[in-house]
Structure formats: C-alpha cells, structure tokens
Amino acid sequence: MTTTHPRPVTTPRVPGARSAPVDPARWPDVAVPPRTSRARRATAAAVVRRALDRLPLRVRFADGDTVGLGGPLVEVHDPDAFHGRIGAQGLIGFGESYMAGEWDAPDLVGALTVLAANAAELVPAPLQRLRGLWAQRQPAARRNTPEGARSNISSHYDLSNDLFALFLDETLSYSSAVFLGFPSRQESIAAAQRRKIDRLLDLAEVGEGTRLLEIGTGWGELALRAAARGAHVTTLTLSREQRDRAVERAHEAGLADRVRVELRDYREETGTYDAVVSVEMIEAVGAEFWPVYFRTLDDRLAPGGRAALQAITMPHDRMTAARDTYTWIQKYVFPGGLIPSTDAIEETVRDHTGLRAARRDDFGAHYAETLRLWRERFTEHADEVDALGFDETFRRLWTFYLAYSEAGFRAGYLDVQQYLFTKESHAR
Structure with missing residues (x-):
C-alpha cells in the first residue's frame, strides 16, 4: 500500500492520552x-x-x-x-x-x-x-549475518544493564522460569529461574569436569551455576553490556577460573565440548541460519555429547504465514528475530545434523507467569526507568511488548520448550 505525505504530530492530540509529547527525533x-x-x-x-x-x-x-x-x-x-x-x-x-x-x-x-x-x-x-x-517485508539490513547479528543483538541487549536489573530478579535471567507447584505464586521468581537452569543442566548431564559451551550468555547465571557444579564453561555473547556484567559476576562468585565469557558469534567457535546449552537464543538466529545454528551444535559436541535448548515456539502454520513479514516486535524490540515452530526445529535437526531429538517438554503457562512478574516490576519502577533516560514512549513500547508477549502465552499462540538433543557415541 502507498501513502501520501505524513502529517507531523508533536503534541498529544487527545487530552489525557499521554502526559508528554512524542519526541520526533527518537520516534x-x-x-x-x-x-x-x-x-x-x-x-x-x-x-x-x-x-x-x-x-x-x-x-x-x-x-x-x-x-x-x-x-x-x-x-x-x-x-x-x-x-x-x-x-x-x-x-x-x-x-x-x-x-x-x-x-x-x-x-x-x-x-x-x-x-x-x-x-x-x-x-x-x-x-x-x-x-x-x-x-x-523484513529489511535486508536485519539479516542475521555475523555482522547483522551483532547489530541486532546490541540494539536490544545493550540498552542498559541497569534497565534490565529493574525488572528482572537477582539472577538476571531473561527467559521463562519454571515454577514449583504451578500455578502457585508462593515461590520467588529467582527460585523458579534457578530451577529452570538446573533442569537444563541436568538434561545436559553437566557436572564435575564437564566441558560446557553456552550459546547466549545472558548475564551469566547459567554459566555460574554450571561452574559451581565443577564444569569448565565457555559462554558466548554478542552483547558487550552482558559480557561485562557476566565477567564481573564470575569474579564476584570466585568462579572466574571456570567461566570464560567470549564476545563471539556462535559460528566462530571451534572448540569441542561434552555439552552445549542454549537458552532462548534460537529466536534471534533467523530461519535462514537455523541449519547453520544446529550444525554448529552438532560440530561442537564430542561423540556422546548432549545439547539442551530452551526455545519459544509458535504454531507452524502461523510461523509460515508470518515468516517473511516485518512485524512490530522486529521493528522495535527484537530486530531480525523469528520464533520457530517445533516442526521447524525438529525438521532442521533431522535434515542438517546427526543429532537425535531425545526429549521435549513444554511449559508455556509458566512463561505467562514470568512475563506477568516482569511487567509488574517494570511498571513499579517507571520512575527509575525515566531516571535512566528512557522516555514515556519507550515505557509504553516496553509495556506493550511485555503485555503482548504475556498475552501470546496466555492465549496458547506461543509456547516454550526444553529440548534434549544427543549425539551418537561414535562419529558418523
């Protein structure tokens, strides 16, 4: 569709709809x-x-x-x-x-x-x-090439560590928690996040001496819990802000000798590992690079190795319909992102790797609860968000993003999975 010339709007057109005008330079x-x-x-x-x-x-x-x-x-x-x-x-x-x-x-x-x-x-x-x-259509500039992925990741995760700390819990985990006795709300989100991490580490059989590769560091909680088990962890991120905080946390925990945080694309890693863990990172890979991502998991695993993934998913028909469409989430929150379906994940693994899908568990309702807690904390800390230099339009954007995501899980439009993939004991 074509449009005629835009009309500028520098003040709220409806009294009471906003407390401040939209900044045309920023938005x-x-x-x-x-x-x-x-x-x-x-x-x-x-x-x-x-x-x-x-x-x-x-x-x-x-x-x-x-x-x-x-x-x-x-x-x-x-x-x-x-x-x-x-x-x-x-x-x-x-x-x-x-x-x-x-x-x-x-x-x-x-x-x-x-x-x-x-x-x-x-x-x-x-x-x-x-x-x-x-x-x-999705902009070509947002393709997740190694250079494009760095830009896409930075635009979200390098906003401010202080911003994320306002609404995340003490573990700084930015993925779905797994609550005990769900839907009971008696448990802290921090405890539920640690349970999620421990489930993934258990799936991957991470313990004393395990050589573990983590693709997508976040702020380091999984790497720290793996290192506390005695694992030797290499964790990869494209976010400088996350890398700096994860390194700092490893030193604070006395685990710096067991945790190596690398500012590196997953496609650039060359080591061999007993286990690979990746939490809600595949959504940032892009369909074009799904085969490369899963081949990397296969290539990095030693024979007999195990890969544990946590992934947001959507129905295959909706993914197919929206695959090439440019969305609000991609424009304002996760540029270059695409949520896969379970069919897409399992077909990619089958067609492009020697890995075997050994287990899949879904728990979408837990993500809705996680998002509710984040959204409420974000709202409670509106003044601090403002003090960090984020304006009202940003706060409305993030309120909409968190509510939009929560609604997707409540409606069943979105789900979240934990996968276990295994590699044969002898190379094929």
Missing part, C-alpha cells in the same frame, strides 16, 4: 504517523470493526460508538489516527498507535489475549491471500 514513525487517504482509512475502519464485532471485547471509540461482544475494554482516543496507522502499516501501525497514546486498555493483557487467541481470523481470508502485496 519518527510514532510522532509522525503516515497520512493515508480518506478511502483507505474508511476501508481500514470497516475491516477493523468487522473483526471487533465478533470478538469478546468492548471497544469504545471517542465518539461514543462501541463495538464487540463484551469483555476487556479498549478505548480508542483518536479513531482517525488509529485506523490510518492500521490502514498503512497493519499490526505495526496498531503497536505504534499504542505507543503514541491513541488507544489504551485498562486490562491490556486481557485485551491482547483476546486478539492473540483470534489472530488467525483477524484479517479476512481474501486479504490474507494477498499478504505479499500489502504486508511489509
């Missing part, structure tokens, strides 16, 4: 929405209202018009801008409209859960068949 596509023709806005409004009429939502527009079957409330403060953004950019426009304060929801997770549960039917079938004509 050009939020502060300056695309100007669309009246016909396109009308078409978008018709498509949106047709979808909402059939959903268990209550969507109230500024003129008092209300649509939906009833349920979580969505208040559209600026219908013209809301429909214009969706007409021009689809779901990217939907997210940018929230960032701009053009719509709100008292129960954001509840509203987004309804949308996630009905994602396959939101766009009419004729428009879905023409996705290639209207959906934006």
Whole structure:
C-alpha cells in the first residue's frame, strides 16, 4: 500500500492520552504517523470493526460508538489516527498507535489475549491471500549475518544493564522460569529461574569436569551455576553490556577460573565440548541460519555429547504465514528475530545434523507467569526507568511488548520448550 505525505504530530492530540509529547527525533514513525487517504482509512475502519464485532471485547471509540461482544475494554482516543496507522502499516501501525497514546486498555493483557487467541481470523481470508502485496517485508539490513547479528543483538541487549536489573530478579535471567507447584505464586521468581537452569543442566548431564559451551550468555547465571557444579564453561555473547556484567559476576562468585565469557558469534567457535546449552537464543538466529545454528551444535559436541535448548515456539502454520513479514516486535524490540515452530526445529535437526531429538517438554503457562512478574516490576519502577533516560514512549513500547508477549502465552499462540538433543557415541 502507498501513502501520501505524513502529517507531523508533536503534541498529544487527545487530552489525557499521554502526559508528554512524542519526541520526533527518537520516534519518527510514532510522532509522525503516515497520512493515508480518506478511502483507505474508511476501508481500514470497516475491516477493523468487522473483526471487533465478533470478538469478546468492548471497544469504545471517542465518539461514543462501541463495538464487540463484551469483555476487556479498549478505548480508542483518536479513531482517525488509529485506523490510518492500521490502514498503512497493519499490526505495526496498531503497536505504534499504542505507543503514541491513541488507544489504551485498562486490562491490556486481557485485551491482547483476546486478539492473540483470534489472530488467525483477524484479517479476512481474501486479504490474507494477498499478504505479499500489502504486508511489509523484513529489511535486508536485519539479516542475521555475523555482522547483522551483532547489530541486532546490541540494539536490544545493550540498552542498559541497569534497565534490565529493574525488572528482572537477582539472577538476571531473561527467559521463562519454571515454577514449583504451578500455578502457585508462593515461590520467588529467582527460585523458579534457578530451577529452570538446573533442569537444563541436568538434561545436559553437566557436572564435575564437564566441558560446557553456552550459546547466549545472558548475564551469566547459567554459566555460574554450571561452574559451581565443577564444569569448565565457555559462554558466548554478542552483547558487550552482558559480557561485562557476566565477567564481573564470575569474579564476584570466585568462579572466574571456570567461566570464560567470549564476545563471539556462535559460528566462530571451534572448540569441542561434552555439552552445549542454549537458552532462548534460537529466536534471534533467523530461519535462514537455523541449519547453520544446529550444525554448529552438532560440530561442537564430542561423540556422546548432549545439547539442551530452551526455545519459544509458535504454531507452524502461523510461523509460515508470518515468516517473511516485518512485524512490530522486529521493528522495535527484537530486530531480525523469528520464533520457530517445533516442526521447524525438529525438521532442521533431522535434515542438517546427526543429532537425535531425545526429549521435549513444554511449559508455556509458566512463561505467562514470568512475563506477568516482569511487567509488574517494570511498571513499579517507571520512575527509575525515566531516571535512566528512557522516555514515556519507550515505557509504553516496553509495556506493550511485555503485555503482548504475556498475552501470546496466555492465549496458547506461543509456547516454550526444553529440548534434549544427543549425539551418537561414535562419529558418523
């Protein structure tokens, strides 16, 4: 779809929708929405209202018009801008409209859960068949080549260690926890994160003397727990901020002699290891490089070795439909990212490696709970986020990202798996 010239918006158009204007230098596509023709806005409004009429939502527009079957409330403060953004950019426009304060929801997770549960039917079938004509394509600059991956990872994980520390627990784990007695909320998230890590280390049979490769360091908690078992750990990251903090933590724990933190792409590693562990890193690999990623696991493992992975997944048909589409999450949160399906993971392993899929456990409901805790902590620390130099648009972006992700797991649109892959005792 083409658009006409944009109209600048440097102040909130709806009193009370935001407490501060959008900074056009930092957020050009939020502060300056695309100007669309009246016909396109009308078409978008018709498509949106047709979808909402059939959903268990209550969507109230500024003129008092209300649509939906009833349920979580969505208040559209600026219908013209809301429909214009969706007409021009689809779901990217939907997210940018929230960032701009053009719509709100008292129960954001509840509203987004309804949308996630009905994602396959939101766009009419004729428009879905023409996705290639209207959906934006992923930018070539975001391909996860070694150089592109460094840029993509840095744009998210190098934001600020202090920012992540505000909403993560003391382990600084940025992946799904595994809660005891779920859905009991009596356990701390730190304990649940350590349980998740220990399950992965147990799967990989990490113990005294194990040569362990970790692909995706995070802030180092898994490496530290493996080293405390007596393993010799090499852990790889592309984030300088994470590398620096992980090195610092290893020294603080007295484990620096057992933990080697390398600023290195997984494709550049050449060592041989008894075990490989990788937690929610495959989502940053990109479909183009999935075969390379899994071949790396195979190549780095000694005969008889074990690889334990934790991976977010989505249904195969939805992954296939969205595989080449540029999304709001990719634009603002995880550039170059793509969530695989279990079919895609297992087919890639089967077709490109000698590894055997020995076990798979799913626990998506635990991720919804993990995200709820992160989102609530992020909201509680809004003043500290502001003090770090992140503005209101950033806070709305991250509130939407955390709520959007939580909703995906609550609706069953997303899941999370722990995999065990094994390598034959003798090289093939």
